[in-house]
Amino acid sequence: MFPERFSNLPAYAFPRLRALLDPHPAGGPVLHMSIGEPKHPFPDWVGPVMAEHAADFGRYPPNEGTPGLRGAICGWLNRRYGVTLDPERQVMALNGTREGLYNAGMALIPETKNGQRPVVLMPNPFYQVYMISAISVGAEPVFVPATAETGHLPDFSSVAPEVLARTAMVYLCSPANPQGVMASAEYWADLLALAEKHDFRIVADECYSEVYRDAAPVGALQVAAKTGADPERVLAFHSLSKRSNLPGLRSGFVAGGPESIARMKQLRAYSGAPLPLPVQHVSERLWGEEEHVAASRALYAAKYALADEILGHVPGYMSPQAGMFLWLPVPDGEAATLKLWQETGVRVLPGAYLSKAQPSGTPGAGYIRVALVAPFDETKAGLTAIRDCLFA
Ligand SMILES: Cc1ncc(COP(=O)(O)O)c(C=O)c1O
Secondary structure, three states: OOOHHHOOOOOOHHHHHHHHHOOOOOOOOOEEOOOOOOOOOOOOOHHHHHHHOHHHHHOOOOOOOOHHHHHHHHHHHHHHHOOOOOOOOOEEEEOOHHHHHHHHHHHHOOOOEOOEOOEEEEEEOOOOHHHHHHHHOOOEEEEEEOOHHHOOOOOHHHOOHHHHHHEEEEEEEOOOOOOOOOOOHHHHHHHHHHHHHHOOEEEEEOOOOOOEOOOOOOOHHHHHHHHOOOHHHEEEEEEHHHHOOOOOOOOEEEEEOHHHHHHHHHHHHHHOOOOOHHHHHHHHHHHOOOHHHHHHHHHHHHHHHHHHHHHOOOOOOOOOOEOOEEEEEOOOHHHHHHHHHHHHOEEOEEHHHHOOOEOOEOOOOOEEEEEOOOOHHHHHHHHHHHHHHHOO
C-alpha cells in the first residue's frame, strides 16, 4: 500500500533531466549549467569555526536556534529591511529553507477553509516543494501563470473569487527562480491586501534576496511593517545557501508572526531535526558579515553583463534583475536542452521541468534555465556554446 496523493507525481526535475540526456553522449567537454548550486567561495573561517565547536556535536541542539543565532538573524533583518523582530518569538533557524517551506504547510494549513478543501496558490513555473507541501496536507495546489504576459510574476488578483475564498496559503518566490524578476513594494502591498481580504497567509521565499544586480530587492516583512499588516500574514524565508555560497551547510531561517512561528517550532519539536550546534555557531557569524556577500554579488554582476553581451540579441531575452539564472526563451525547451547536450556538452534545464502542465499550456515549455554559478571563464564558454548552438 502506498499513498495515492504522491503516486502520480512526475519524476523530480533532475532525475528527469538525467533520463533525457544520459542515454546520449555529450557533444563536447561537459559544462554544468543546470543546477543552482553556488560555486563562489565561502569565507575561509567557516571550517575553523566549525572545528572550534566540534565538541558540540556531542549535544542535542536547541530546536529553535541558539539565542546567539536568533539574535544575529534579527540583527541582519533589521539592517537589511529596517524591521524589528523579537528573537524569542519571531524567528526560527532552519536546516536550509526547503524543509521550512515544506513544514510551513504542515504546521499552518487548516483542514478546511470556509468549510471547503483549502487551496494553496503558487506561481507556475515554481520551486517544486510548494506543491508537495500542499499535497501532503490534502490541500489543492492551484498554479497561477508567471509568464511574459504577467511580467513573470503571478497575478494572484486574477484568481477566481471562489478559489480565493478557499485559499489558505500563497507561495511567492522573489527574486524569482527561475525568471530572475523581483516583486516590487507595490506588488507585495497588493498581495498583502488580497491576503487580508481573503484571509490567507503569504509564504515569501526570499532565498535569492542577496543576489541582485543593482537595487536590493524589497522584502515581504519590510512592506508588511510599512503597511501595518497583521504580522501573522507573512512568513519570510532566507538561506545561507545562496547568500553565503554554503548550500551544503543547510542553514536558513523563517521569520514572521509569533503564533505562526510557535506552531512551526512545535511541529519540529515533535518531528524534525534542528541544526547541529557547530552549524548554528557558524551561521551566527555569517549573518553578521556582509563582505563575502558583496564579493559574491560582484561576481554575479559580471556574469549578468556577460550574458547580456553574448545573448542580449536573442528575441525575448530577459536580463536577470537578480538570482543566479537566465530564463532563456527557445521554441521548445526540452528539444533545445537535448540539442545543446548532444552538440556541445552543455547541460541546462528545460523550463517545463519546473512547471505544471495546465489545460492552457505549460508555462515554462518555451524556455531553458541556465545557471550562472560556475566561474566566469567557464560561464563564458557555456554561454558562447548556447549562442552558437541555439541562436546562430
Ligand atoms: C526558489 C528556491 N527556494 C528555496 C530553495 C532551497 O534552498 P535551501 O534549502 O538550500 O535554503 C531553493 C534552492 O535551490 C530555491 O531555488
